[in-house]
Amino acid sequence: GEDVEQSLFLSVREGDSSVINCTYTDSSSTYLYWYKQEPGAGLQLLTYIFSNMDMKQDQRLTVLLNKKDKHLSLRIADTQTGDSAIYFCAESRYSSASKIIFGSGTRLSIRP
Amino acid sequence: EAGVTQFPSHSVIEKGQTVTLRCDPISGHDNLYWYRRVMGKEIKFLLHFVKESKQDESGMPNNRFLAERTGGTYSTLKVQPAELEDSGVYFCASSQSGTSGGKSPTQYFGPGTRLTVL
Numbered sequence: 706g707e708d709v710e711q712s713l714f715l716s717v718r719e720g721d722s723s724v725i726n727c728t729y730t731d732s733s734s735t736y737l738y739w740y741k742q743e744p745g746a747g748l749q750l751l752t753y754i755f756s757n758m759d760m761k762q763d764q765r766l767t768v769l770l771n772k773k774d775k776h777l778s779l780r781i782a783d784t785q786t787g788d789s790a791i792y793f794c795a796e797s798r799y800s801s802a803s804k805i806i807f808g809s810g811t812r813l814s815i816r817p
Numbered sequence: 818e819a820g821v822t823q824f825p826s827h828s829v830i831e832k833g834q835t836v837t838l839r840c841d842p843i844s845g846h847d848n849l850y851w852y853r854r855v856m857g858k859e860i861k862f863l864l865h866f867v868k869e870s871k872q873d874e875s876g877m878p879n880n881r882f883l884a885e886r887t888g889g890t891y892s893t894l895k896v897q898p899a900e901l902e903d904s905g906v907y908f909c910a911s912s913q914s915g916t917s918g919g920k921s922p923t924q925y926f927g928p929g930t931r932l933t934v935l
Contacts, residue, residue: 708841738923750923750924750927803848805852805924806862809858810860
């Protein structure tokens with residue numbers, strides 16, 4: 706089956722690192738994504754990683770993929786108040802019917 | 818480059834009424850998708866168009882939902898008659914076809930239409 710799970714809430718202190726974790730069940734996943742939704746806004750693609758990669762880094766963002774355990778994480782270094790949002794983990798197979806399967810989203814809140 | 822746009826941004830209707838949501842994808846994107854998020858839960862896939870054809874409509878909840886994409890450009894999603902459980906945020910997304918030539922496999926999402934059924 707297809708299922709993506711992630712914790713609902715995460716609170717971190719400003720300046721610390723945030724780590725958002727996600728697990729998925731579909732072993733045929735080809736692409737894994739992190740989307741961000743700020744209050745009142747739409748979904749913004751933050752980053753994606755191919756299933757044959759272990760890690761991807763993009764400025765303050767680091768994505769780690771453990772394909773054996775079907776575990777994906779997003780690390781945000783030096784977390785700022787502007788990082789407050791809901792972060793959705795997602796996966797797709799990318800074939801001709803490449804629907805994306807999303808998790809429920811993790812709400813990240815920043816403490817001063 | 819303009820992103821995916823959706824109209825309206827908000828809609829409040831009564832149970833039993835009809836509502837039509839519109840999505841304009843990014844120009845040149847053959848793939849168009851509809852998703853919805855209900856009651857703060859996960860975002861769920863509804864259907865996928867390739868140009869004007871329905872490629873996958875496995876996520877459509879029931880026959881009260883009708884999606885069209887005449888001419889392969891913009892798409893509409895009609896809910897008739899609306900029920901209370903249809904309330905949520907309806908997202909549209911679009912993507913390019915294929916991944917050769919540096920094309921991105923990713924789907925770009927619109928801001929969503931928040932539908933409230935009273």
